[in-house]
Amino acid sequence: MSLILRNVEVEGRAGLDVRIEAGRIAAVGECLPRARDEIDGRGGALIPGLWDHHIHILALAARDASLDLSDVDDPGELARRIAGATAARPTGRWLRAIGWHEAQMGDLDRATLDRLAPDQPVRVQHQTGALWALNSRALDALPAGDDPAGLDRAAGHLWRGDAWLRAKLGSDPPPLAPLGARLAAMGVTGLTDASVTTDATAAARLAGAHRVGDLPQRLCLMSGGPLAAKDDGAYAVGPVKVLLDDADLIDLDDFIQRMATARASGRAVAVHCVTAAELALTLAAFATAGARPGDRIEHGSVIPADAIPTLRDLGLTVVSQPAFVRERGDRYLRETDPADRGDLYRLASLRAAGVPLAASSDAPYAAPDPWAGIAAARDRRTAGGRALGPAEALPARAALELYLGSASCPGGKARRLSAGAMADLVLLDGPLRRVLSAPSAEAVRMTLIGGRAVHGA
Numbered sequence: 001m002s003l004i005l006r007n008v009e010v011e012g013r014a015g016l017d018v019r020i021e022a023g024r025i026a027a028v029g030e031c032l033p034r035a036r037d038e039i040d041g042r043g044g045a046l047i048p049g050l051w052d053h054h055i056h057i058l059a060l061a062a063r064d065a066s067l068d069l070s071d072v073d074d075p076g077e078l079a080r081r082i083a084g085a086t087a088a089r090p091t092g093r094w095l096r097a098i099g100w101h102e103a104q105m106g107d108l109d110r111a112t113l114d115r116l117a118p119d120q121p122v123r124v125q126h127q128t129g130a131l132w133a134l135n136s137r138a139l140d141a142l143p144a145g146d147d148p149a150g151l152d153r154a155a156g157h158l159w160r161g162d163a164w165l166r167a168k169l170g171s172d173p174p175p176l177a178p179l180g181a182r183l184a185a186m187g188v189t190g191l192t193d194a195s196v197t198t199d200a201t202a203a204a205r206l207a208g209a210h211r212v213g214d215l216p217q218r219l220c221l222m223s224g225g226p227l228a229a230k231d232d233g234a235y236a237v238g239p240v241k242v243l244l245d246d247a248d249l250i251d252l253d254d255f256i257q258r259m260a261t262a263r264a265s266g267r268a269v270a271v272h273c274v275t276a277a278e279l280a281l282t283l284a285a286f287a288t289a290g291a292r293p294g295d296r297i298e299h300g301s302v303i304p305a306d307a308i309p310t311l312r313d314l315g316l317t318v319v320s321q322p323a324f325v326r327e328r329g330d331r332y333l334r335e336t337d338p339a340d341r342g343d344l345y346r347l348a349s350l351r352a353a354g355v356p357l358a359a360s361s362d363a364p365y366a367a368p369d370p371w372a373g374i375a376a377a378r379d380r381r382t383a384g385g386r387a388l389g390p391a392e393a394l395p396a397r398a399a400l401e402l403y404l405g406s407a408s409c410p411g412g413k414a415r416r417l418s419a420g421a422m423a424d425l426v427l428l429d430g431p432l433r434r435v436l437s438a439p440s441a442e443a444v445r446m447t448l449i450g451g452r453a454v455h456g457a
């Protein structure tokens, strides 16, 4: 079966045709012979599908079934939202809320939540995803016995306890098809899931959703522990994810040992680094253990200038989240010493220094829309309109390319529309230059994965 997209713009050349056969690009040229199926591109740009290099798929799907508090900016409003949402539920039914941050809306603990919601089990996730606040009803539903170290029942706080929580609650998995469709509509054709908690069960669920087409995107899965590949290639096994905790940094020797374990299974290492201290420890560990292609720094939220040559020399890829500048920038500006603001979510200085750079959403902790990320990388404006690190801005074209690397080499060369390449493609509703003058997912007219239309058929 063959398909031709006629009259598209490819890499700046207008009026080209692209033929797709057996899921791959067969030819790019002018006036290609007729095929069984033909699509008129109407002069729009045809670009490689976008890859979100750091996302949390199951958490994002769960988010859609949750009360979102991220726009709340005072404790009174927080109380009203939680009380309102619980009152609307039958007794005993869990309320899952997300997006809490104490700097915006005050502290939450067991006693506070009990006042707001005495009758329903409630769990509220911190914006970082690392902490849950639980009320008494929720704690009662989680019988004691094998409490993890991160659980403080008196305070009602559970720190990094998602796997335990899931095991206790059993799973009531939200559907993945709506998310797959939403991402396809934004031109996203590949996802690297960066969840440290991914285990065989979670991986099987994602593989199953991929096989039946609910989640049509190509998948690459990180995990904290061992993860076996699937025979049918439903997902690729990505790097081992290492989470650091600034308040309790692991010992350098332990860190190097974890890297050795990853190497022994043939996997790269991806380290969560959101503070300068985490980055310093990580660079020391890579310098000792040796870095290899595919090793990554996740977030790189704070990168002091003197760390940049080390990042480059080690060949580490920084996987950034440009949209955090917009979504969280006002808080960063409040909380960061002015002298350190230039170190926040660097882009242009990393690129100029030759540090491999890729972009991602970290959804659900920011919106999954890569076009919002491209706009934020270009504008470097907070939601409140303030400039954050304007010198780190990238031209929209360069920002787009941060989403065009491959899963195994996210900061490498952008994938290209050449014969033999996978037909993971996005047809835009105009020339690329025009679309990038106001980056928006609205410009996505059609998305193909392996030559099959997954959006805009």
Ligand SMILES: [Zn+2]
Pocket: 054, 055, 056, 194, 362
């Ligand atoms: Zn993440």
